Amino acid sequence: TVGDIKYRDGVMLAADTLCSYGTLAMFKDAKRLTTVGDNTLVGAGGEYSDFQKIQHMLEDITGDDRNYDDGYNHSPSEIYHYLRAVMYQRRNKMNPLWNNLLIGGFKDGEAFLGSVDMIGTAFTDDFLATGFGAHLALPILRKRWQPDMEEGEARELLEDCLRVLFYRDCRALNKVQVAKATAEGTIVSDPYTISTNWSSASFMQNAGNLQGDGGW
Amino acid sequence: PPPLPRDMATPARDGEAATGTTIMACCFDGGVVMGADSRVSTGTYIANRVSDKVAALHDSIFMCRSGSAADTQAISDYVRYYLAAHTTEVGRAPTVKTAATLARRIAYENKDQLLAGIIVGGWDAVQGGSVYVVPLGGTMMQMPFAIGGSGSTYIYGHVDAQFKEGMSRQEAQNFVKKSIAHAMARDGSSGGIIRLVTIDANGTEREYIPGDELPYGP
Numbered sequence: 001t002v003g004d005i006k007y008r009d010g011v012m013l014a015a016d017t018l019c020s021y022g023t024l025a026m027f028k029d030a031k032r033l034t035t036v037g038d039n040t041l042v043g044a045g046g047e048y049s050d051f052q053k054i055q056h057m058l059e060d061i062t063g064d065d066r067n068y069d070d071g072y073n074h075s076p077s078e079i080y081h082y083l084r085a086v087m088y089q090r091r092n093k094m095n096p097l098w099n100n101l102l103i104g105g106f107k108d109g110e111a112f113l114g115s116v117d118m119i120g121t122a123f124t125d126d127f128l129a130t131g132f133g134a135h136l137a138l139p140i141l142r143k144r145w146q147p148d149m150e151e152g153e154a155r156e157l158l159e160d161c162l163r164v165l166f167y168r169d170c171r172a173l174n175k176v177q178v179a180k181a182t183a184e185g186t187i188v189s190d191p192y193t194i195s196t197n198w199s200s201a202s203f204m205q206n207a208g209n210l211q212g213d214g215g216w
Numbered sequence: 217p218p219p220l221p222r223d224m225a226t227p228a229r230d231g232e233a234a235t236g237t238t239i240m241a242c243c244f245d246g247g248v249v250m251g252a253d254s255r256v257s258t259g260t261y262i263a264n265r266v267s268d269k270v271a272a273l274h275d276s277i278f279m280c281r282s283g284s285a286a287d288t289q290a291i292s293d294y295v296r297y298y299l300a301a302h303t304t305e306v307g308r309a310p311t312v313k314t315a316a317t318l319a320r321r322i323a324y325e326n327k328d329q330l331l332a333g334i335i336v337g338g339w340d341a342v343q344g345g346s347v348y349v350v351p352l353g354g355t356m357m358q359m360p361f362a363i364g365g366s367g368s369t370y371i372y373g374h375v376d377a378q379f380k381e382g383m384s385r386q387e388a389q390n391f392v393k394k395s396i397a398h399a400m401a402r403d404g405s406s407g408g409i410i411r412l413v414t415i416d417a418n419g420t421e422r423e424y425i426p427g428d429e430l431p432y433g434p
Contacts, residue, residue: 023236023366023404132260170236170260170404174434198266198409198426206411206422208271208278210296216256216267 001133001169002032002043002102003161005145006113006126007154010106010182013043014158016166017191018173025173033179035186037062040076040105041179042083045131046118047098054097057086076105076112076181080122088120100130106181129161132169137161151180159194166196236405238367238396239269239280241337241347242379243360244388247416248337248345251392252280253367253400254408265408265427274299276415277315277338282365283352284331291332295319311340316348316356324354333364339415361391367399367406374398389414389423394431401433 004013019030032051033043036058044051058079065073074082080103090096096118103114114124127145129137140161149157155178165172174196179188207216236257241250252269255262269281271292279295281288295318302318303310316336323332334350349362361379363371375395383391393410400406410430412423427434 020404024370025402025404028401167265168262170255170257170262170407196428198428203266203409204424205268206270207268208292210272210274212272216264 001129001131001137001162001165001172002045002100003129003133003137003141003158004041004043004102004104004113004127005141005149005154005158006104006111006147008148008150010180011041011104011111011113012151012154012158012181013041013102013104013179014155014162014176015043015045016162016173016176018171018175019048020171023170025171028173028175029191031177031188031191033177033188034058035179035188036079036105037065037073038185039073039107039181040079040103041181041186041188042079043102043104043130043179045100050097050099054083054086054099054101075107076103077114079103079105080112080114080116080124084116084120084122087116087118087122091119102128102130104179104181105186106183109183111181132165132172133161136164136168140164163194163196166194236367236403237269237282237365238371238399238403238406239282239333239335239364240368240375240392240396241280241335241362242383242388242392243337243345243347244383244385246345246385247339247414248347249385249388249392249412249414250278250280250335250337251396251410251412252282253365253396253406253410255400255406256285257405260404262407267408268411270411270413272296272420273315273336274303274310274338276340276420277310277312277336278413278415278420279315279319280335280337280364282333287330287332288334291319291322291330291334294322309340311342312336312338312346312348313340313343313358316350316358320350320354320356323350323352327352327354335362335364337362337415339417345416363395363399365399365406367396367403370402371395371399385414385416390431393425397430397432400430407434 002015015032019027256264410425
């Protein structure tokens with residue numbers, strides 16, 4: 001899952017740092033959020049090797065921007081449309097890049113947020129989530145998202161979403177990264193661990209007792 | 217041709233809850249320690265993150281459950297019932313071997329329909345602490361310690377390296393906790409909290425290790 005939201009200063013993305021191999025949690029510090037120049041962030045779920053390929057393609061674009069040195073850099077919206085074209089073209093060749101991408105960015109005072117999936121479906125919104133997050137995080141975001149949230153509020157909201165995902169998604173981890181795109185540029189945090197609650201009284205009850213119903 | 221054997225990660229029916237699971241039991245000098253994780257998953261959704269997979273069969277006999285949640289709950293219900301009837305007839309506390317044999321009979325005779333990996337452990341006056349494992353086909357093996365469930369594959373090396381004969385109660389508890397924690401760290405189908413049950417001549421003691429106080433991981 002990757003989740004992202006627009007907030008007062010720009011856009012914030014969050015994802016955990018797990019890369020699974022079937023049921024095996026193989027890489028627990030995988031970086032799933034990347035910057036594209038000073039304006040754009042891309043986060044991915046799905047096949048990690050395909051995401052690395054996409055990162056190379058985006059690095060080429062960033063490199064071109066730098067080399068042209070004409071004062072113009074690609075905007076988040078342009079990166080989004082480029083990725084949509086790439087994903088859709090691969091879909092047409094029946095050989096998709098198996099990713100669900102979230103593109104967020106901030107340029108010229110405008111925040112941008114878009115999603116492109118492995119078959120090229122593309123849309124934009126104020127808050128988005130991929131994977132399991134589409135089922136578990138979106139309802140939370142729908143309830144609690146407001147326009148112009150402070151950075152602290154936005155981060156807490158995303159962390160709460162990732163916490164629920166860690167509770168309820170078999171392929172999730174409690175180690176996460178957060179990234180933001182604002183007028184100051186783009187930045188991706190180091191991975192850090194989010195807190196979890198396992199101490200409610202009802203959790204600690206033992207259901208397997210003799211008098212029990214054989215249940216949970 | 218006979219149907220290919222189902223693997224543990226695939227549920228028997230769509231939407232069926234499976235205990236992905238890591239379960240473990242270990243004998244020590246004077247009793248048995250049994251432990252399990254607490255994750256019950258339906259596909260990749262965690263249906264219950266704090267379940268109790270160590271079911272009581274009798275006062276000093278417990279059973280760790282892995283595989284289909286429905287199948288193992290049903291088996292533990294049957295074994296509990298038969299064991300209680302047997303105890304009434306015989307007039308004294310049942311042995312762990314008896315409980316394990318009952319589980320084995322059910323698992324073996326219904327092997328085509330069931331997806332259940334079971335570890336039976338406890339204390340009785342005949343053998344003291346003992347551990348019996350009843351894996352998928354209905355075999356029954358007595359062992360000094362046993363691991364089971366999908367998470368167990370990740371800790372075979374660990375337990376082989378760390379196990380030693382004649383552990384004390386504390387050492388056995390730490391061994392079980394640490395092993396399960398390591399499996400939970402790597403198996404997507406295991407996780408949550410660790411429930412530990414220590415059984416000896418004096419009775420049973422239950423321990424709850426929250427998911428943010430595990431000896432390793434997640």
